[in-house]
Amino acid sequence: MPELPEVETVRRGLEIAMAGHTLIKVQQRRPDLRRPFPPFFADRLTGRKIVALRRRAKYLTIDLDDGNVLLIHLGMSGRMLVGPISEAPFDKHDHVVFDTSNGQRVIFNDPRRFGVMDLFEAKDSHPLQHIGPEPLGEDFTAKALAARIKDKISPIKVVLLDQSVVAGIGNIYASEALFRAGIAPDRAACDIKKKEIEKLVPAVKQVLEEAIAAGGSSLKDHRQTNGELGYFQHSFKVYDREGLPCPDCRCKEGIRRMTQGGRSTFYCASKQR
């Protein structure tokens, strides 16, 4: 599910429900997700006040009043759903349940279980150190991106998915940004010209901002915290549109699909060069 816009959408929903409130009850309903929960996970969270909810790349980081930080990754199919505390039965894939002092219940549901939850001390070295600049931040500039890709012989699409190059871009928005910038996804990153990088950086920022404004993209699993779908999938120009006409040109072939690094890439061979 979640790339930067989806995680940011979830962060905003959780902030409204949880910021400034105390976790009065935490239920861990299975021993592991993609990896085991840390020891005494629920006990260490119970009674803690939530100071701030932040996002780094595709991770949520929740600052607690004891100096610890709750780290959450939604994997492929993770959802965070907010509702009132109730007696309703849980779903099979409701793995973690947070009840707050303002009567809210936040349920982490993740059928594929590729998600992660962990706890670390804020004063320790941050476990997300290797991650590159936030694409919506001021330091993500054409110059900065150029410096990070100048030695990379991998295709630009694959490089955009590398979280150490730029944070938070996944399979959907990599294809969409390259389409907007008019760059062919299979070109070696080191061969992309300065002028083209100067188109790519604003294309990345623009597509991510538009997607956040739309509540993210719901292909299948993504939900906002109120359970509603995101709706940016209706604005895709290439993603999952193989065989459909290119929205920007009159080429005969339309949108094509290829596999790069084991994952689908969608593009227009005529517009993107």
Added chain:
DNA sequence: AAAGTTGCCTGCAAGC
């Protein structure tokens, strides 16, 4: 069958 992610494993190449 393929899916929005991550990180581990392997193999190879380069550098010392």
Added chain:
DNA sequence: TGCTTGCAGGCAACTT
């Protein structure tokens, strides 16, 4: 030569 390091590519984790 042989060791280490770092890419780059493939795959596994799981359910629908």
